[in-house]
Amino acid sequence: MKRIHILLMALVALSIQGCQDDFDVPSEQASRSYEQDAEVLNRFVDINKTTHEYYINPNKRTTALSYITNDGAEELAVVNSLNLDVFQQSVDRVSKQSGQFSSNHGVDYVVMMTSNEVYVSRTKSDSPIVLESMNENEATRSYYPRTASLKVTDSEKEYTVYGSGDIETSIELFPQAYKNAGWAFLVSCEMKENGNRQMVNVLFCGVGYRMIAPRFAWHADQSDTEWNFEVASSCDSTTTIARLNISHP
Numbered sequence: 001m002k003r004i005h006i007l008l009m010a011l012v013a014l015s016i017q018g019c020q021d022d023f024d025v026p027s028e029q030a031s032r033s034y035e036q037d038a039e040v041l042n043r044f045v046d047i048n049k050t051t052h053e054y055y056i057n058p059n060k061r062t063t064a065l066s067y068i069t070n071d072g073a074e075e076l077a078v079v080n081s082l083n084l085d086v087f088q089q090s091v092d093r094v095s096k097q098s099g100q101f102s103s104n105h106g107v108d109y110v111v112m113m114t115s116n117e118v119y120v121s122r123t124k125s126d127s128p129i130v131l132e133s134m135n136e137n138e139a140t141r142s143y144y145p146r147t148a149s150l151k152v153t154d155s156e157k158e159y160t161v162y163g164s165g166d167i168e169t170s171i172e173l174f175p176q177a178y179k180n181a182g183w184a185f186l187v188s189c190e191m192k193e194n195g196n197r198q199m200v201n202v203l204f205c206g207v208g209y210r211m212i213a214p215r216f217a218w219h220a221d222q223s224d225t226e227w228n229f230e231v232a233s234s235c236d237s238t239t240t241i242a243r244l245n246i247s248h249p
Helices: 003-013 034-042 072-077 081-103
Strands: 045-048 053-056 109-114 117-122 129-133 146-152 157-161 166-173 182-193 196-207 215-220 226-233 242-247
Touching: 034 072, 034 081, 045 109, 053 081, 081 109, 081 182, 081 196, 109 129, 117 129, 146 157, 146 226, 182 242, 226 242
Parallel strands: 109 196
Antiparallel strands: 045 053, 109 117, 129 215, 146 242, 157 226, 166 215, 166 242, 182 196, 182 226
16 A cells, blocks of 8 residues: 555645744744644634635634634734744644645545534545544434544554454544644555455544534445554654544454
8 A cells, every 4th residue: 555655745745844843933022822822713714615725714613602702813912923933734634734735636535624513525426435524412312332543653653454344543643743733644445345445545633722623424335344544744853743542343
């Protein structure tokens, strides 16, 4: 499964560095800590579902009270300009990546996340799978047991599932590793159905952190499909930015 190498080279070419260890975070010069301001900024990040880009929306209503008081402008006004620049650079880098892959149909799906939204975009109409976001609020839903957990680093991790038409995955994010700003990683899966091999590639990307780990259902046409998963971070670092959990019957 060497195709993920090609995709990772494309990531490098797009200069995605928002979650690298050398990502400079202002400290002494800033009147407010970067962590404080990143927490505020994350609440105002929105997704442009036409261009597959992230942007800071100063008019976003983050709470029920904000519809009445319009307190968003006041919160953003106290964000330090140095911290805002660093955060914006990270958002722009991830946006460039997701926009490029979606416009060029370089992956089957682009999954975009913010602190309060998960958007799944199918960018290849002939993809051999259907990928869906699972409703994290369904308290009565029964989930498949976890069978593997792959750390998302720049070193590739692999796992194979034999004979299953349905797979579930969940993502645990580690915001300190990517400075609570932009992050991205690729999941590549070679599928074997009735002796036929097909490749599926999914770009997972986001800004910030979600308290509840997002879950996804992968559906194949054949119930006896073999799934050969491979995952690697877009960051040039051994730091673990996330953990991909794989579950199946």
